Amino acid sequence: MAYDVIVIGGGPAGLSAAVNVRARGRSVLVVSNPMEESPLWKAELVDNYLGIPGVSGAELLTAFRAHAEKAGAVLREGRVLSALAIGSEWYVSIGSDVESASAIVLAAGVARARKLPGEAEFLGKGVSYCATCDGMLYRGRPVAVVGYSDSAKKEAEFLQSIGCTVTYFDRPRKCEIAGSDKAERVTCDGQTAEVACVFLLRPALAPTDLFPGIAVETGYVQVDRSMATNLPGVFAAGDCTGLPLQVSNAVGQGLVAGQSAAKYAADLARKK
Ligand SMILES: Cc1cc2nc3c(=O)[nH]c(=O)nc-3n(C[C@H](O)[C@H](O)[C@H](O)COP(=O)(O)OP(=O)(O)OC[C@H]3O[C@@H](n4cnc5c(N)ncnc54)[C@H](O)[C@@H]3O)c2cc1C
Numbered sequence: 092m093a094y095d096v097i098v099i100g101g102g103p104a105g106l107s108a109a110v111n112v113r114a115r116g117r118s119v120l121v122v123s124n125p126m127e128e129s130p131l132w133k134a135e136l137v138d139n140y141l142g143i144p145g146v147s148g149a150e151l152l153t154a155f156r157a158h159a160e161k162a163g164a165v166l167r168e169g170r171v172l173s174a175l176a177i178g179s180e181w182y183v184s185i186g187s188d189v190e191s192a193s194a195i196v197l198a199a200g201v202a203r204a205r206k207l208p209g210e211a212e213f214l215g216k217g218v219s220y221c222a223t224c225d226g227m228l229y230r231g232r233p234v235a236v237v238g239y240s241d242s243a244k245k246e247a248e249f250l251q252s253i254g255c256t257v258t259y260f261d262r263p264r265k266c267e268i269a270g271s272d273k274a275e276r277v278t279c280d281g282q283t284a285e286v287a288c289v290f291l292l293r294p295a296l297a298p299t300d301l302f303p304g305i306a307v308e309t310g311y312v313q314v315d316r317s318m319a320t321n322l323p324g325v326f327a328a329g330d331c332t333g334l335p336l337q338v339s340n341a342v343g344q345g346l347v348a349g350q351s352a353a354k355y356a357a358d359l360a361r362k363k
Contacts, residue, residue: 092190093180093190093191093192093193094118094119094120094165094190094191094192094193095112095117095118095119095192095193095194095352095353095356095357095360096108096109096112096117096118096119096120096192096193096194096195096196096349096352096353096356097119097120097121097122097181097183097190097191097192097194097195097196098112098119098120098121098122098164098195098196098198098349099122099123099171099174099183099195099196099197099198099199099301100121100122100123100197100198100199100200100329100331101121101122101123101124101126101129101156101166102123102129102130102131102152102198102200102329102330102341103131103151103152103155103329103338103341103342103345104196104198104200104328104329104330104331104341104342104344104345104348105121105123105196105198105199105328105329105345106121106155106156106158106159106164106345107155107328107341107342107343107344107345107346107349108196108198108326108328108345108346108348108349108352109121109159109162109164109349110158110159110162110164110349111345111346111349111350111353112164112196112349112350112352112353113159113162113163113164114162114349114353115349115350115353115354115357116353117353117356117357118165119163119164119165119349120164120165120167120190120192121159121164121165121166121167122167122168122169122170122171122183122185122190123166123167123168123169124168124169124170124240124242124294124295125168125241125242126152126153126156127241128240128241128242128294129152129200130148130200131148131149131151131152131338132148132149132152133148134147134148134149135147135148137151137338139337139338139339140338140339141339151338167185169185169186169188170185170186170221170242170294171183171184171185171199171296171301172184172185172186172220172221172224172296172301173300173301174195174301174302174325176322176323176324179193179324179359180192180193181193181194181195181324181325183195184224186221186223186224187221187223187224192356193324193355193356193359193360194324194325194326194352194353194355194356194359195324195325195326195352196318196326196327196328196345196348196349196352197298197301197302197305197312197320197325197326197327197328197331198327198328198329198331198341198345198348199295199296199298199301199331200295200329200330200331201295201310201330201331201336202293202295202296202297202298202310202331203295204239204293204295207237207266207267207268207291208266208267208268209267209268209269209270209274210268210291212268213268213270213273213274213289216270216272216273216274217268217270217273217274217275217286217287217288217289218268218274218288218289218291219288219289219290219291220290220291220292220293220296221246221290222236222246222247222249222250222290222292223246223249225288225290226246226249226250226253226255226290227253228288229250229255229287229288230253230254230255231253231254231255232255232256232286232287232288233255233256233257233258233284233285233286233287234250234255234256234257234258234286234287234288234289234290235257235258235259235260235277235279235284235286235288235289235290236250236257236258236259236260236289236290236292237260237263237266237277237279237289237290237291237292238259238260238261238262238292239262239292239293239294240292240293240294242292242294243292244259246290246292247259247290250290258277258282258284258286260277260279260280260282263279263280264280265279265280266278266279266280267279268289274286274288274289277289297310298312298327298331302320302322302325304321304322305320305321305322305325306320306321309333311331311332311333312327312331312332312333313332314326314327314328314332316347317347317351318332318344318347318348318351319351324352324355324359326348326351326352326355327348328341328344328345328347328348328349329341329344329345332344
């Protein structure tokens, strides 16, 4: 099914965007990693969200999510790996699935990880970001999973289930990928594994990896007052757009991005 809007990220910015897309009568899909892995979930006490002092991040996020669901947003757990515009439609890959929409709200928070040595060089040549998409290519062979979240373990289990011998590195501090024409080994925290593929499973990708060509400044997505990016139909909100990295800011920006994305989708539908 094609949606009017796809929101990438189910934190305060993404859920606020989704509620406001629904308030404009448009369909919206929110794709996000598990709620328990989001940064806000880990906040023991949020004391500066207007009108609701003294709540935990988990309580706040649970309430935001319930609100978005009640408003009619479709919430889907998954990791968005890439986005591609074909004509006026955006296609978003979620693991090995694809969903499409007229407009996108990028609300993926801050991608904190830096690229590993060898990662860019061997991407697509023995380095992959998705076990369920590329795993079959390495069936029965030795692979490594470098996991930065709890859900990465599920992808490692999938690789084992298709006969791969898996070396699992759990949130290592330092890793390096080496090889000649393709990746052949990975060394993490002093341990080396000879592999056919290294699966790098991070919860978040840099905005420029998700949307090649998106304008960023010091790592943050550039937006105008309507939260539009330089890419037609792509809006952004929350921590991914820069300081202050705070819930109230994310919720406010999510509202603007949601309204702008809904208007963009409605205008496009009128032209068709
Ligand atoms: C310990 C801690 C305490 C904090 N305390 C406070 C506080 O007291 N007050 C306050 O205002 N703020 C606080 N913050 C900051 C606040 O959590 C953030 O500013 C806010 O959550 C930003 O919202 P967001 O929606 O922009 O991004 P996020 O909350 O980061 O949400 C983004 C979501 O998108 C998901 N995602 C990213 N990439 C992808 C992808 N490719 N595919 C699918 N999903 C993806 C992420 O996993 C995440 O769930 C705190 C943060 C931390 C870590």
